Amino acid sequence: MTEKPRLSARIAAIAESATLKVDAKAKALQAEGRPVISYAAGEPDFATPEYIVEAALAATRDPRNYRYTPAAGLPELREAVAAKTLRDSGLEVGAGQVVVTNGGKQAVYQAFQVLLDEGDEVLVPTPYWTTYPEAIKLAGGRQVDVFAGADQGYLVTIEQLEAARTDRTKVLLFVSPSNPTGAVYAPEQVKAIGEWALEHGIWVVSDEIYQNLTYADDEDGVPPRAVSIVEAVPELANQAILVNGVAKTYAMTGWRLGWMVGPNDVIRGAANLQSHLSSNVSNISQRAAIAALTGPQDAVEEMRRAFDRRRRTIVAELSKIEGVTVPVPQGAFYVYPDVSGLLGREWGGATPATSLELADLMLEQAEVAAVPGEAFGPSGYLRLSYALGDGPLLEGIQRLQRLFG
Numbered sequence: 057m058t059e060k061p062r063l064s065a066r067i068a069a070i071a072e073s074a075t076l077k078v079d080a081k082a083k084a085l086q087a088e089g090r091p092v093i094s095y096a097a098g099e100p101d102f103a104t105p106e107y108i109v110e111a112a113l114a115a116t117r118d119p120r121n122y123r124y125t126p127a128a129g130l131p132e133l134r135e136a137v138a139a140k141t142l143r144d145s146g147l148e149v150g151a152g153q154v155v156v157t158n159g160g161k162q163a164v165y166q167a168f169q170v171l172l173d174e175g176d177e178v179l180v181p182t183p184y185w186t187t188y189p190e191a192i193k194l195a196g197g198r199q200v201d202v203f204a205g206a207d208q209g210y211l212v213t214i215e216q217l218e219a220a221r222t223d224r225t226k227v228l229l230f231v232s233p234s235n236p237t238g239a240v241y242a243p244e245q246v247k248a249i250g251e252w253a254l255e256h257g258i259w260v261v262s263d264e265i266y267q268n269l270t271y272a273d274d275e276d277g278v279p280p281r282a283v284s285i286v287e288a289v290p291e292l293a294n295q296a297i298l299v300n301g302v303a304k305t306y307a308m309t310g311w312r313l314g315w316m317v318g319p320n321d322v323i324r325g326a327a328n329l330q331s332h333l334s335s336n337v338s339n340i341s342q343r344a345a346i347a348a349l350t351g352p353q354d355a356v357e358e359m360r361r362a363f364d365r366r367r368r369t370i371v372a373e374l375s376k377i378e379g380v381t382v383p384v385p386q387g388a389f390y391v392y393p394d395v396s397g398l399l400g401r402e403w404g405g406a407t408p409a410t411s412l413e414l415a416d417l418m419l420e421q422a423e424v425a426a427v428p429g430e431a432f433g434p435s436g437y438l439r440l441s442y443a444l445g446d447g448p449l450l451e452g453i454q455r456l457q458r459l460f461g
């Protein structure tokens with residue numbers, strides 16, 4: 057009798073999250089007592105603002121929150137998300153067009169589950185966030201990479217999208233500000249891409265989780281708006297899903313609260329799926345999210361300013377290393393230097409040929425952790441998160457300056 061594989065082919069094909077892997081390795085070395093400075097984490101280092109924590113504490117004492125609630129989310133939160141969508145994405149939606157999810161990650165997963173049939177193609181601007189390929193694959197979709205390197209500021213053009221389009225193209229993944237590059241599309245670029253998608257009947261899954269974290273060129277300037285694709289092209293609303301959440305803006309990664317917004321049929325489908333998958337998100341987290349979205353936003357601005365300060369430091373210091381090209385990120389909290397100029401050269405007895413090997417060398421020899429470009433697409437890049445304290449942030453880059461000096 058031929059033995060059956062223990063795992064399904066579908067699950068066996070899933071790659072471990074490379075970003076979590078690097079972070080785990082850095083944490084293991086730290087636990088051994090090594091002074092590792094890690095730029096690997098994808099989360100703010102701040103505490104969740106106090107008024108949000110207070111709302112959650114009150115929620116734990118309220119028996120209304122002890123039971124199952126509607127799978128798609130508490131009505132008050134869905135209202136608050138609809139108001140936020142109008143405020144920040146310029147799209148008027150009803151509360152019925154919102155599904156509250158366990159983080160933006162579940163919203164990404166559900167968006168592809170709802171839209172894709174076997175073999176449908178998804179255009180993915182590359183470098184891309186590590187979860188997209190797996191979510192697309194699990195939905196039976198086929199990912200088509202559209203690569204934009206440092207020389208074009210990591211922004212794809214209409215010409216590139218058009219060259220990648222086929223009869224099977226169903227969805228464009230759009231993310232601005234981007235993880236891993238921090239790139240933000242200008243309003244006119246968003247409009248052009250939205251019009252192109254509309255013209256060809258292509259759905260857009262727009263990941264807006266970093267939309268509140270953008271930075272001006274001048275320290276005291278007004279930060280640019282990351283204009284939503286449905287604000288730039290309102291007619292696209294009937295073929296667009298917006299993905300968002302409180303994790304990055306409110307330093308709430310551990311609370312697991314995100315959402316998706318879309319046309320009624322899509323949202324009904326996603327809510328049905330979620331009703332069999334995970335049901336409602338923890339009511340405590342939902343109450344906390346209501347406070348986050350409807351409360352004072354001063355803490356958000358304070359965190360944004362801190363990220364901006366660190367962004368300036370890391371860009372300036374990395375740029376001093378010969379062989380490293382650093383496009384200036386305008387959003388999120390990542391910098392994505394092109395490090396191909398460091399490859400194939402000898403550093404401390406080793407000659408890294410890829411960014412994966414370079415990242416290993418940095419960890420071994422300088423005790424600095426960063427995620428190699430291979431996690432997000434082609435080799436030759438590193439992702440460094442600047443969501444860490446000013447002191448370690450500077451020290452880690454100084455270690456790299458010495459290693460590559």
Ligand SMILES: Cc1ncc(COP(=O)(O)O)c(C=O)c1O
Binds near residue numbers: 235309313
């Ligand atoms: C681009 C992007 N989208 C979505 C998410 C999902 O975040 P969460 O599931 O924590 O809400 C992340 C988190 O790293 C992200 O970087």
